[in-house]
Amino acid sequence: MLRISCLYRLPNALHSSRCVRHWKQPAAALRQFHVDAARLKRRKTAEEKKSPRIIEYSPKKAPPANGLPAGGSEIWRHMSVTQLAKTLQRPVDDVQEAMLYVKGADNIEPAAKLPDLKIIQEIAKKLGAKTRVVATPETSSEDEQKVRDVTPRPPAPPELLQPRPPVVTVMGHVDHGKTTLLDSLRGADVAAGEAGGITQHIGAFTVTLENGEQVTFLDTPGHAAFSAMRARGAVATDIIVLVVAAEDGVMAQTREVIQLAKEAQVPIIVALNKIDKPEANIEKSKRELAQMGLALEEHGGDIQVIPISALKGTNLQLLAEAVSTQATLMGLKSDPAGLVEGIVVESKTDPRRGKLSTAIVSRGTLRKGSVLLSGLAHAKVRGLFDHNGQPLNEAPPGTPVEILGWRELPLAGDLILEVETEKKAHAVLKFREHEAQQEKIESSSDEIRKKDEEHQATYRAAREARRLAGRFRMRGGQRVKQVDEHEGKPRVSVIIKGDVHGSVEAILDVLETYSSNEICRLDIVHYGVGNVTEGDLELAKAFDAIIYAFAVETPQLKAAKDVTVRSYNIIYRLIDDLKEQLSSKLPPMEVEEVLGEANVLQSFIINEGRKEVPVAGCRCTKGVLKKAQKFRLVRDGEVVYDGQLESMRHLKNEVDSIKKDVECGLRFRDAKVLPQAGDILQCYTTHMEAQQTDWDPGF
Secondary structure (H helix, E strand, O other), X not given: OEEEEEEOOOOHHHHOHHHHHHHHOHHHHEEEEEEOHHHOOOOOOHHHHHOOOOOOOOOOOOOOOOOOOOOOEEEOOOEEHHHHHHHHOOOHHHHHHHHOOOOOOOOOOOOOEEOOHHHHHHHHHHOOOOEEEOOOOOOOOHHHHHOOOOOOOOOXXXXXXXXXXXXXXXXXXXXXXXXXXXXXXXXXXXXXXXXXXXXXXXXXXXXXXXXXOEEEEEEOOOOHHHHHHHHHHHHOOOXXXXXXXXXXXXXXXXXXXXXXXXXXXXXXXXXXXXXXXXXXXXXXXXXXXXXXXXXEHHHOOOEOEEEOEOOOOEOHHHHHHHHHHHHHHHOOEEXXXXXXXXXXXXXXXXXXOEEEEEEEEEEOOEEOOOEEEEOOXXXXXXXXXXXXXXXXXXXXOOOEEEEEEEOOOOOOOOEEEEEOOHHHHHHHHXXXXXXXXXXXXXXXXXXXXXXXXXHHHHHHHHHHHHHHHOOOOOOOOOOOOOOOOOOOOOEEEEEEEEOEHHHHHHHHHHHOOOOOOOOOEEEEXXXXXXOOOHHHHHHHHHHOOEEEEEOOOOOOOOOOOOOEEEEEOOHHHHHHHHHHHHHHHOOOEEEEEEEEEEEEEEEEEEEEOOEEEEEEEEEEEEEOEEOOOEEEEEEOOEEEEEEOEEEEEEOOEEOOEEOOOOEEEEEEOOOOOOOOOOOEEEEEEEEEEOOOOOOOOOO
């Protein structure tokens, strides 16, 4: 131990003569402390400071004897056979040989993708290797950088294709029995639970026929407002079953379906329904179908016509056999491996499960965990359900499935494509959003240019006015208020909320047919899928809007205070209510009612005091003439006088009214009007009536 004594330097003031006494106290001024030799730190030299700092690490552990990573070989979804052989450090032939003994590993081509992790783990297990699942490694090749969007894969080789169930769409006019037919085929009763007895959504479900074959059916609405839904059903289908009521024959939506089938080149099977009714006329319906250009089998064509009764189940087996035969002739096959492709049939927001979509898988096998893209929406699949709400582990091609896990709600009719990772999905979405923004800018460039020219012209005119008025003369004046061209006109603002995207789309399509904004403006403040929320109520308060809730839950009366919320589950009733709202905003109009009519037989002059006044001698030919009402004198189609009477006499008596076939003398309040023989005199009255909107939505 070293003993070091340290004397703290006292302030300069202590060196004065007055403070000398403090120096005579060494015990108070000295402080002692001990320092260990090990704690002494040597200062670095200049050479040591310049030398680089060396960090020593502990030595790495030696790799396993087999050369594989310590935690096992890294595997990921959608890796190819070649990539699996590389990560397992085994020849491709060994991996292919192991795949022969693994169920589900059918495609052993080196470039084939392995979408199922369980299959990959089983292959590695056969080869005696341990595995650990990792994220898909990012590729930095030039091709990956160039391709910013994803597109459907090229057609698969014929040897990889496997048979799939046919997708059959049941279409036809409203109330011709489409849903009842499907109920009879699958043994359910959907039609009884539909609002108004009409289908207003696309329903997708699988039916197992008596011969054991599975068929995917789509039920489309027949109402005129749902033409977009029918178009989607025609695009997503392999076969169209056209339901025609034998009592009605070919109707408006029947013609539309035939046109859609011709455009999409989809084969048609005609089901003549309701043949059990007494007024059914099968031959008449067949003639009308032939007139629409359908080549029926009995006329040498290839379109089958099956007379059925969906309610009583007559000839349903013949219809099922016809569908099965047509599907066999078409040879429907698809590739069950690789990235998934499909089409969105319908989408909705469930208050408990979130955003859902009903889709039909057209290629690949959909499983949980898949990353999907559809338009500007993406999803990581959290659950798959069939049409009965039962969970599914996977959905092969041709299967209708309800997908849970969408971040945004996809649009009905959009294509679904699977990508490898969520990172790639976000990159593609960013690219698509940019492209959509650019397209929007280009489409509205003409309108922007026109508005800019108007603004520049206004600015130049104002600048020229300031220049002519002098520098200071324009100051201090009141700013002119900009008046909206629609200000002062009646207005109806609406918010549309629907249960599924297709219903909202159909309502918006109907609202687009409104063309009387000059009389009463119709504003769509907001629309969306899902229940009515507090945000919708606040928006309705701000814009004084009516909320139309179509087949969704509405808030309680307390929450919806001061807001009009109208709930409907039938589309034409919703439109009727909106027409009433538009009509109530219109101002009352003056309506004219003709009470009677008379012919002028003779005109003569009489003395009234010192004045000579003209009098028309008339005979009432229609209705009744009333003195207190207005009269109109018409000569050669032109109105000569329109006003009140001064006098109405029968014989020499002043009267208040003249009946039909009675002669009278009439004197107008304007003495300058000279009636002539042959003129027509009309007696009419006016009253105010509420206007009705002239909007015709087409149904």
